[in-house]
Amino acid sequence: MTKPPMRNTPNRGDYTRRSSPAQTANSGWIWGRHAVLAALQNSKRKVIEIRVTRNAAKELPAGIAAARIYEPREIDQALPDGAVHQGFALKASALESEHINAVVDPTHGALLVLDQITDPHNVGAIFRSAAAFGIRAIIMQDRKAPPLFGTVCKSAVGAAERVPHIAVTNIADTLKSFRKAGRHVLGLAGEGDISLADAIAGYDGKGHGPGLVLVMGSEDKGLRPRVASECDQLVRIPMMDAIESLNVSNAAAIALYEASKWRPARGKASASDPED
Known part of the structure; x- marks a missing residue:
């Protein structure tokens, strides 16, 4: 981009915990307050599952109801190691590519x-x-x-x-x-x-x-x-x-x-x- 080609750390992709996949080709987990709230407002995302803490549930948009409230450690179990979820996790469909x-x-x-x-x-x-x-x-x-x-x-x-x-x-x-x-x-x-x-x-x-x-x-x-x-x-x-x-x-x-x-x-x- 500038002088020599850029060097960067190896791909730190989304790895999985134990045997539970964090994502497939057609669906995956999204975490973090801003990311989840934006995905819920995107009509092109099909929601599969929502996991939120009691405090996070208060910020969900009107008409969105989580199946149940989760403890932070229960949300951790669905996500890759080290994922900072802030009490918000959403499993959703993949976004379709525009033509x-x-x-x-x-x-x-x-x-x-x-x-x-x-x-x-x-x-x-x-x-x-x-x-x-x-x-x-x-x-x-x-x-x-x-x-x-x-x-x-x-x-x-x-x-x-x-x-x-x-x-x-x-x-x-x-x-x-x-x-x-x-x-x-x-x-x-x-x-x-x-x-x-x-x-x-x-x-x-x-x-x-x-x-x-x-x-x-x-x-x-x-x-x-x-x-x-x-x-x-x-x-x-x-x-x-x-x-x-x-x-x-x-x-x-x-x-x-x-x-x-x-x-x-x-x-x-x-x-x-x-x-x-």
């Missing part, structure tokens, strides 16, 4: 593509930044991304329920289709020959606006060669020499902030717009 055709058109908002980013803490933090800066959707490879349960949802602090995700089989082919549709694709890489801010601003300084696509590479290897080749430009985040690289979620937050500067204001006509 790629819904976002191909450049007028449908800026997009973020995650090329095999697998650490659930990073993915959750990226969802949180995407929600903060108005990203239309996050695109991930269907076989190389953590499921939207557990640690992802806890780190996203509810944002995994608010930012649509799209699962695709081939990232490079998806980027090619975006470019053919008129989107501008920027890949963040240490070897980028232009700064992120300059690339977003464009040659005329007016920015690439809602058609922008940002691509982030994996924690250990960065962008794969074919994915990089399908980007219009490889860009970097300028940094002082004292630090060699940024964590991928930190780099994503910076990139999304830069991209948000070029979101067009809605509902207000420019003073320079011609009159009818």
